[in-house]
Amino acid sequence: MSPRSAFLTVGATAPFDALLSAVLDDDALRALRDKGYTHLEVQCGKTQLPDLAQVSSAPWHTQRQGVDISLWDFKSSLSEDIKRADLVISHAGSGTIVDVLRLGKALIVVPNTALLHNHQEEVARALHERRHLISCSVPDVARAIRDLDTSSLIPFPAFDGSEFQTILDEEMGFI
Amino acid sequence: MAALAVVLGLVLLTITRAGYVYWIHRKSVRRVARPSSTSTCAVSVFLGSGGHTTEALQLVAGLDGSRYNIRAFIFSAGDSLSVQRASSLSGSATQLIEIPRARRVHQPLSTVPRTFFLSLFGTIRLVVPRAGQTPLGDILLMNGPGTCVVLCACVWIARFVGWPTPRMVYVESFARVTSLSLSGKILSPFVDRFIVQWPQLASRSRFAEHRGWLI
Numbered sequence: 001m002s003p004r005s006a007f008l009t010v011g012a013t014a015p016f017d018a019l020l021s022a023v024l025d026d027d028a029l030r031a032l033r034d035k036g037y038t039h040l041e042v043q044c045g046k047t048q049l050p051d052l053a054q055v056s057s058a059p060w061h062t063q064r065q066g067v068d069i070s071l072w073d074f075k076s077s078l079s080e081d082i083k084r085a086d087l088v089i090s091h092a093g094s095g096t097i098v099d100v101l102r103l104g105k106a107l108i109v110v111p112n113t114a115l116l117h118n119h120q121e122e123v124a125r126a127l128h129e130r131r132h133l134i135s136c137s138v139p140d141v142a143r144a145i146r147d148l149d150t151s152s153l154i155p156f157p158a159f160d161g162s163e164f165q166t167i168l169d170e171e172m173g174f175i
Numbered sequence: 176m177a178a179l180a181v182v183l184g185l186v187l188l189t190i191t192r193a194g195y196v197y198w199i200h201r202k203s204v205r206r207v208a209r210p211s212s213t214s215t216c217a218v219s220v221f222l223g224s225g226g227h228t229t230e231a232l233q234l235v236a237g238l239d240g241s242r243y244n245i246r247a248f249i250f251s252a253g254d255s256l257s258v259q260r261a262s263s264l265s266g267s268a269t270q271l272i273e274i275p276r277a278r279r280v281h282q283p284l285s286t287v288p289r290t291f292f293l294s295l296f297g298t299i300r301l302v303v304p305r306a307g308q309t310p311l312g313d314i315l316l317m318n319g320p321g322t323c324v325v326l327c328a329c330v331w332i333a334r335f336v337g338w339p340t341p342r343m344v345y346v347e348s349f350a351r352v353t354s355l356s357l358s359g360k361i362l363s364p365f366v367d368r369f370i371v372q373w374p375q376l377a378s379r380s381r382f383a384e385h386r387g388w389l390i
């Protein structure tokens with residue numbers, strides 16, 4: 001199996017240390033390694049985890065459970081990291097979800113239940129039901145990685161602006 | 176006594192006029208077919224920052240440039256990031272208009288009336304016609320959050336006065352699957368088209384139209 005890479009992003013708006021801990025846990029790392037993901041890139045945002053105190057914008061490298069891990073806090077654009085990854089594990093921000101799915105990547109999404117008025121779960125669950133991604137809770141991340149079958153995921157449709165144009169055409173009397 | 180009668184009379188007139196204007200617009204048929212196939216429609220787009228900006232830019236990116244031109248991007252005070260992101264879609268004639276925020280993120284609702292009115296005073300100039308043209312063009316596209324309510328209120332004030340106004344199109348975010356956003360709930364009776372992207376939302380408002388995923 002050729003070496004594969006996973007990318008974990010917790011987002012830039014709110015911290016999500018629970019997800020960081022879950023993926024950097026031995027169980028999840030072993031699951032990644034067993035599936036052939038020997039490299040893990042991590043965007044960790046503003047974290048308070050004591051282990052990650054030295055993480056900044058300059059990548060900090062470490063190795064655990066046979067996985068090479070690279071951690072940094074923020075970048076202005078994640079598209080290069082998403083493109084390089086074979087698997088993305090992400091918080092459930094809808095913008096990130098659409099970006100990842102449109103780049104054709106396998107995606108495991110973890111809604112942050114600590115957020116107030118959390119409607120992140122809505123879109124994660126709806127897309128999971130349509131099999132465009134896997135949505136799971138923080139404690140189930142290792143299992144989701146282990147059970148992941150990327151061939152069962154349904155590709156997300158490309159952008160098609162025609163319906164929106166139709167709505168405006170209706171308003172303006174073109175049709 | 177006479178003063179009271181005058182005041183009551185004015186209030187009644189205002190209410191009647193407002194009700195009539197609202198009724199006329201709710202019943203308005205689509206515009207007649209445009210007389211000239213070469214005329215383009217001017218679209219102004221409100222960029223609500225963050226995911227709202229992303230979705231709004233995506234929606235207009237797919238528009239036929241021979242029919243639609245973007246007259247203006249409207250952004251909230253302090254949101255320079257949205258302006259940067261809109262630059263690739265901005266033509267030389269595209270205006271970038273800044274308006275005061277109606278509500279900051281997580282601002283307590285009890286303090287909103289004050290910021291709402293400040294925003295209203297700072298936004299009303301957008302609906303005042305100049306040389307017979309409305310600065311907002313033919314279509315005003317919105318997708319949240321709260322400052323859209325101010326824009327919508329300004330458009331209705333203009334309609335009350337009898338000035339030309341754009342058609343207001345509100346597209347609820349792709350992230351809203353089972354529940355409407357607060358601005359969506361407030362605006363749904365007051366925009367000309369209220370579009371939702373998930374079928375479950377179609378039943379949440381009688382003004383909602385489900386047209387599938389637009390982003």
